[in-house]
Structure formats: C-alpha cells, structure tokens
Amino acid sequence: MTKIKIPYSKQFLEIEIPDNNLVAILESKAHAYKVEQTQQEIVSKALDNPIGSAKLEDLVKSVKNLVLITSDHTRPVPSKVTMPILLSRIRSANPKIKITILIATGFHRPTTRQEMIDKFGAEIVENEVIINHVSEDYNSVVRVGTLPSGGELWLNKIAMEAELLISEGFIEPHFFAGFSGGRKSVLPGVASAKTVMANHCSEFIASEYARSGVIVNNPIHRDMIYAAKQAKLAFILNVVIDSNKKVINAFAGDSELAHIDGCKFVMELASVKAVKADIVVSTNGGYPLDQNIYQSVKGMTAAEATCREGGVIIMVSACNDGHGGQSFYDNIANASGPRAVLDRVLKVGRNDTVPDQWEFQILARILDTHTVILVTDMCDPEMIVKMHMKHAATFEEALQMAFEIKGKNAKITVIPDGVSVVVK
Template sequence: AEIAWGKKTACIAICDITRPVPNEMILRPVLRTLEEAGIVRRDITILVATGLHRPNLGAELVEMVGRDIADNYRIENHYGQELSQHTYLGQSPRGVPIWIDTRFVQAELKITTGLIEPHLMAGFSGGRKLICPGIAALETIKVWHGPEFLEHPKADCGILDGNPVHEENTWIARRTGCDFIVNVVIDSERRPLKWVAGDMEAAFLEGVQFVKEVVRDTVAEPVDIVVTSSAGYPLDTTFYQSVKGMTGALPIVKQGGTIIIAASLSEGIGSPQFEQLFREHDNLELFVERILGKDYFLMDQWQLEELAKVRRKAKVKMVSGGIAPEVLAGLFVEPATSVEAAVAASLAEYGPDARIAVIPKGPYVLAQVA
C-alpha cells in the first residue's frame, strides 16, 4: 500500500489466456489496496500482456479474471503489432530496440502479476517476462527472440545464469520500470503452492528457487522414448504452444530417440504467420540457415527454430484430434492414432529393452539426467 500512496494512475499487467494464472485471486486484494490508497477505479488499467498472441475478449476475460472484475474494471489488451501504441525507451546492451506499451510506461504505478514455471527460452517464466515480451512491440520481440539469442547454448529451460534471453529482458524490464510484482507457483492441479511479491527481481528469483526444488526430476541415463503432453488446456490448444512440451523432453532423450506427445490442438497450428512458416519451409536446417542470414523475418519464427532444436536430436510422434494427420505430417512430426500405438511403433524400432520415460505434463517439469 505504501508505494501506491500519492499515485494517481496504475497499470497492472496480467498474463493472457495461455497461462493458467489464478488472476482473480491475485487481483482482488491488489485492486482493493490500490483503491484504499486513493487511486480512483477509473484510473486503474488492467493490461492483458498478450505479447504477440491474439487478444482475450468476452467470455475469455471472464474466465481469466472473474465476472466481478471483468464487469467493474477497465481491462484492455496489449497489441504488439501496433507500434503506435508503444513508447520507445532506447536500446538494450545487446542492441534490442525497446518499445513498450504506452499505457504501462505512462502509469504512475506499475505492477505485474504472473506465473513462475520452466520456460524453453528464458529459463523461467514470470517476473520480467510480463514486460518483455508481454507488453513489448513486435520490433522489440523479433530481435530479442532472434537467432542470435535463441541459438545460444544457455538460452534453455531452467537456466538463468549466462542466458542472454533472460539477461536482456531483465534489463528491458528494469529500464521500463516496475514498482511491484505478485507471482505464483502452482501445483499439478493448478492450485497456488507459493506466492512471491515485492521487488521485480528479488521476488522472481525467490520464486525460481522454489520452482527448481519442486519441478526438477531425474532419470539415471538418457532414454530412447519419452512420452509427454502439453499439460492440457490452455497450453495444448495450438501446435505453437505444444512445442514447449517437446522441448521439455530434450534433456533426457537419447540422440536419435523419439518424443511422443499428446495435445488437443483444438485451435489448430497457431497464428497465420506460424502457418506460413511451414508452407515456406520443408527443411528445418535450411530454415535455420535462412533466419541466421538476417535477410528474412516472419513473426513466430522463433517457435519453428525451437522445433528445429527438437528435431536435431529426436523424432516426434504426435497424438492429436485437433489437426488432421495429413496436416500434422507437414509440421515435421509424425502423426499417431494413440499414445499406445506410438509407443508400440517405437518399441518395434528400438527393441523390447528400450528405455522409456514419462513426463505427464511436459512444460511444467525440469527433466534432467542425474
């Protein structure tokens, strides 16, 4: 409450529908505290940090924040492709142009909420990620998500030290300014396990330490086959999001092994740009060479780059009712009718003594070889 006294306007950045954050549980006390400190309700903006994802509207907003908050507070979406809605804040040390949503930049009190979990590029989600990429413009994200960052060996799940993706968006968030964060760690049933709040960096690192203790699991040696999932709704609604489950299996699968992943893919492949990437490229290594050449860019290319990392090491069999098998076959994965059928086919390939590991909720586990 102390940091809110004397402030006239506030902006609270929250995760979009792709993250199962208990937003209502977080927002109720935060909003009450802001109003008790004298900030008028009409001067509080809840900003959905979509990054470059689609906006969340109508029933989705009610699902995210609850009916009462949806009906009584101003909730607006971030539109990352609308540069005019952003303010330029200079360049980061590695040359990323910093364009951040003007509504957040101009607010006298800046708050972010979020979920701390393993992240395939930034090490862990939460904290600084609500600002970059959450409320950053495409011009910022395309450089920060560029191959110069993502091909770095430390740009990986569970790694912060030496990870340029983490270091750069921490710098960008610090440059933007953030007065207070509230982040949560959830269990497999999506119930809050731990809350952290306060300074953007200190609270985030406290949460990361806890996550490392609860989500890390090991196998004695690399395995031939990993069976996993995209952890259900909302992370399994698109092929784009399902790549996160695949990357979670990489540390424990053998070179030349197989990852079997189940996902609903109820919303299809992903953005129009992501679909275009598959139409334009039938060879992943040539695609990576092309983006490294810097004369080509298409939004969401970073997720195809992550898929290329997966395919360098392993085959992928995908079980889904959301995308037709003939379409899946054009996405650098092999369609499978069921997990059981995929396991049987893999055992036929690797033999009855093949080692199998199961990661029930791929994106939420730090799988490692002991």
Template sequence: MQLTIPYHKTSLPLRIPKTHHVDIILPHEEPVLTDPDTQIRNALENPVASPHLGDIIQPGNTISIIVSDSTRTTPTNIMLPPLLDMLLCADAQEQNITIIYALGIHRRQSEQEQVAIVGQDIYQKYQCIDHDKDRCQYIGTTSRGTRVEVFDQVVRSDVIICTGSIEYHYFAGYTGGYKAILPGVSSYRSIMANHGLMIRDGTSPGNYNCPVRSDMEEAGSIFGVDFILNVVLNSKKQITGAAAGHPVHAHRVGTQTVDGMYKQSIEPADIVIVSPGGWPKDIDLFQSHKALEHVKSAIRPGGSVILGAHCCEGTGNEVFDKWMNMGYLPEEIISKLEQEFILGGHKAALLAKLALEFDMYLVSGLTQKTAKKAYFNGGLSLQQTFDKVSDKYRPDARVVVVPYGTSTLVEKVSDILI
C-alpha cells in the first residue's frame, strides 16, 4: 500500500507491505455545500441562546475581538469580514474596534504573521495587537482557586467578542469558546492555575466537563464575554460549520459537529502512524504532541507510535526544552511534575508517560539528540522508521494511520461500548 501523510506544507510518502492489516482513519466529512461567508453570516444572524449582535452593540462602545494566533488554523481572515460588517451596521466605529491575538503563553508574533492572520486590508484599517500576559488585571477567583486575570486592553472594552475554531484538545476537552479568554488573553499565573487542573481525574479530549474546561468556563463567566463566533474545519481547512452567540451554548453546537466528523473507534494496533495534520499544527514539538494524546487509545500495550511532524520552530517552549535537557528518566520527570506543576514542564511529563507505555519514534526536522531527550527514537525518514519498527512485529501486524491527528479522536472500541 502506498500512502502519504501531511508534513509541514507538503507530505511524506510511505509504503506498507500487503501482509499488514492497515486502517486509515479519516474524518467523516460531508461535501461543503455553502460558501464560508454565507455560513458565517447565517450563524451571526441566528445566534444560539444570545441576543443579536445588533442588539448588543450600543453607540460609542469600545469592542475587543479576540482572534487565534499563528499556531492555529482558524480562518480568521474569512471570519472577520462578515463579523465586522455586522458591527458596523450596528453603528460601531472602526476606531473603537481592537483585534487582539490570543497568544496565551506563546511567543509574540512578527508583523508579517499578524497580517497573514487577519488580512492586509483589516490590518491597515483596525488596531491589531498581541496579548501581553504581563499586563493583566484581577477580576475574581473561580471555585477551583484560579485567579481570573485578563489583559487590560480587553478589560477596558465595553463589548468582548471571542472567535476561534473548535477541535479536540487533550486536556481542555475542546478548543474554542471561552478558551479565547483563558488561556488566550490571561496572565501567566491564571494560565498556570487553570492548566494545573489537567492532572485531575476526568481530563481527556472530547470531554467538555473535564476540570480544565469547567474552570475556563467559570472564569469566562466571571469576566463576562458578550458573544462568540466559532467554526469547525475539515481536513482541507475548509469551514464545514459555524456557530455564534452564547459562549457555552453556541460552543456546544460546534462540539456536536466535531464529534460527528472526527470521533472514531477502533481496535488497538501494533503500530500507529500519526501526523498532526501538517503546518501549522506541526510547527513545533510542543504543539505536535497533541496528536499523540488523541491516538494513544489506538495503540496496544507495548505497541509503537510514529509521529511525523516537521517541528520547524524546534521544541516550541523554553520550559519544555529546559525540562527535556535535565536528562531525567521518565519516572523522575513525572514525579517532578506531581510535586510542582509547571507549565511547559507538563509537556515533558506527558511525553514521559507515553514513553512508559509505548515505543515512540519521531520523523521531523529535529536532531536525533533532541528527539532522544524527548523520549523518541529519531533521525530516520518515515519509510526507514516504519521498516525498522515493523521488523519488531509479526508479518501480519495491525497498522493504524491517522493523517490528521490533532483533529481526530480515536477511541478503543471497548471505551465506546462501556
């Protein structure tokens, strides 16, 4: 069998012998019947459990529109024009609208990256700024003890609109919704407290009742968000669904679309080959790891997983990099996180947990030395890696290929039946 998996802005070829039993897990995607602009305008005109934007905006209101940063595939340049049209029709003034990139703890962006996200015309017409995690104001505290500290530019605004795309998230259940606020435009302290909840029971992708998202939504409710606009994308990054309105109820409409497209069940395999889905989802190892969490249920105990991720920006996080360079055994680094949760360090501990369950291989632009520090075997091409791994198993080994791992959630058949 000849196939390819997405890799950066291209793809990697792979040949699998006929003796192997191969399952390729692809989304259940329906044809896109409506152009994206129409889908978005329909969502805006029919908000879920929310007043119409025209009834929310008052003359003279200052408005913050929170958008995704360059690590996300959200088609912000397509979403903003109809949203801005509706705001202007409601008598909002261009000079009162600020577009804020939700960086969370990600690096600051170049002007070129900012322009690419919103489009040249919008960038020139509106104020577009990066979130600054060091300029946040205290709003309140959640029942789980998370201090709600939000970027002062957002706090000063009269109307808050969150945009984003919805897909699975390995410890927040799903992306989208209130995630634009926490972590998107929150302080480092707030993000640390919220993300520290990932070590609690109930944390899993596809669970919107998990501790982290429940805390996010409580924080967002304390702060107050007026409206959201979220989209669902297919594997070609085309908009297949849009939901607008209430930050929770509209978000849930989107999660139903995601589950219908991307949640699948399968018997665990000897070898799983996964790609995050190409650029920008494989921009660095910090982001690419998410694909492993989404497919780990598809790997039998003692099996192997091959991650094909270019990682053109390296490991992607200074703390993550520092923890990997400590040279700890997997058990030691897991124990270190349990003693004190540190954002960035959590990624090293999660990789360590996976390494105790499976043999991990990395096909990337990273050096073999860097891959080894992150508990991967590396340094070979995809074909060379597969040939090496398949030699460990019987000729009729089961192989599962997941080309869009960041978007797809693969569960064991037994998990679905329970």
C-alpha cells in the first residue's frame, strides 16, 4: 500500500492506494519548493523590485485616495502577511492617504466580519475601512465601456473613483481563465453580475483555450485584461503559495507584466504530464477552496484531464458550506442528466448567461463522461446525489465504490492538490 497525504478542510487525510493499482501521483513542484527567506522577506523583496513599474511608495506619494482590492474568503491569499506590509509601505510614503480595502467578491456572497478577521487579523478589521463588492447591487457600479467580447463593462464605483487603484492576490492555475491573479481582481472581482455573466458565457467556457494554464487566445482572459486597463489598475502584489498556504515567491509591479512573470513561474512548477487512469483522485487543496461544491469543480477539472473516458473521479472536498450557489445547484439538480444541461446551455446567448452558468456547464461536461464520487462528511449527501454525483463519507468507501465500477485491476492516478497543477 502507498500512503498519500491529501488536504481536506483545515486538516490532512492519509489515504492508502494498493501498489498494483497506483500508476502516478501528480504534484506541483511548488509543494517541494524550498525557500530560505521568510514570507515577509519574499514579499518585501518583490515590492523593492517592481516589474515594469515605479515602486509603490513613489506611486502613492501625492495620492489622496487609494483603493486596495483584495481577494475574498474563498481564496487562500495570505493577507495576514501581505496586507500589513502593503499598508505600512503606503503610509510610510504618505501618512495622510485615505485607504479603502475593497473585497473582490466577484459573483460570490459578501465576506462576513469573522471571515475578514480570519483573513486579515482583528487589528486590520477594526482599524481599516473594508467594503465588500456586491455584484448585484447596480447602484454600486458604473459603466466604463464594452468588453472585447461585446458585453457591457460595469465596475465598482469605489474602484473607479480611486485616485490610485492597486490590488493584492495570488497566482495559481485557473480552470478557465488560465491563471488566477492580476487582472482577475477587477473582472470578475469588482465587476457587476451582468459583466461577469457576459464574460463567462457558454461560448467562451466551451473554447479550447479556456483551460488551465492557457492565457494566449483565451477569450475570457482577453476580456479581463481589457477590464483591468479600463479600471486603471496601476500596481499589483501577487504571491505564489505552497500546499501549506505559505508564500514561496512574490511578484509586484505593473498589473499585466508582473502577472505574466508570475504565471511563467507558476507554470514551471505546476505543469505535470497526464498519466491516464481509470480512477483519478483529486482535491480542492483544502480550506478555503473546498468549502463548497461550486469551488470543487476546479479540482475535478484536473482529474478530468487525466481520467479515461468513462472513468471515475474521486473528489475529496469538505463542501461544508453546501453547494455554493443556488443557480448552480438548481440547474444541475433539476436536469434529467448532464447531457441535458449541456444541450441547453450551449444554446444560451452571450448576453443571456444566467448566474453560475459557467460552473454548472463545466460540471455537466465532466459528469457527461465520468462518474464523480464526492467524499465528505460535512455536506448533505442528498444534495450531492441530486446533483448527479455519488456520495461517500470516507475515502475508503469511495475507493470501494470506484473498484465496483471499474474493476479491482483499475489503474489509479492521484492528484493531492487539484487546483495547484496544470495537467498536460
């Protein structure tokens, strides 16, 4: 038996795979990447050496009103490390500056006060102005143009009224935007629901270029770059993290150039060669990304890239927050099956995209050719079954179910952290 540690919620599980079944363990090299500097030193070095930009301190010197976009509760950005450094540097250069922290919720629910404390620490929450972006509040957004795709670009007024707009985030493979980070803090981060839905239309999601690790010719990325430029996103700090959510590298500077350099670094670490298998085990990297089924689709796409057609994907994800989106749930659960979802969604026009359409489209794509067993003891099994997946309370139970479907000699590939790899 081969023992493998995989993340689950805020802990790790040790699973066992029979040696004669196991064909590969696909892991990002980020998890074994060794650094000698502290997280703070890595971040500070990046800020001292910005890419394609003046230093942050020089940018803020004469600015009265700065807006700092940050990620929400669903993203493992180590803001307890990054935010104090950013705030300190900004105020050291300009003590009188007004700073607003704008949480880029995208299409997600607002971040709660407790989640803010967990993310930033109590001191920042108690002493800083922190505002949630609410994508469906059309009084809080302003139209600033038309996306290359033709969709209307509506962005948060607070961001657009800033004298200087900067952002923090992290870079990892993203299952349809290519990579997270950079321009994503604007679109979908602080965009209106209408804009997010136009950008995430079924046509673009179905594109062969809307895949993990791909930004060239990616229509979704193209829209996002345009949105960031229209918002005048002047400076970014993006970090790269390991499986323990610790910073192993950081990139700061111009919102496009620094992001590109960061993506290159991540690609070197994250790219793994597909090893086809009958059964593929994946996760969503543990907390905070495995809080719901919606987010867990990301880890499933990594498994999809290396699972044989008709194979079984064992997705180990806590999903303690439920399905993660009512429209997402309804459109899967109320359909006769995944093929019916795909047939319907591919007929939906760009400007008629419905909430969560991109997520249920991708899940339906996976379910159309694979059996998915969701492993969790923190989520309602009935909900999972209604969404055309199978449920297992333990990994051992899931593996037994998978063997019953594919046979005792089935070959198994394990991806301990599905959101950290680009499977080629």
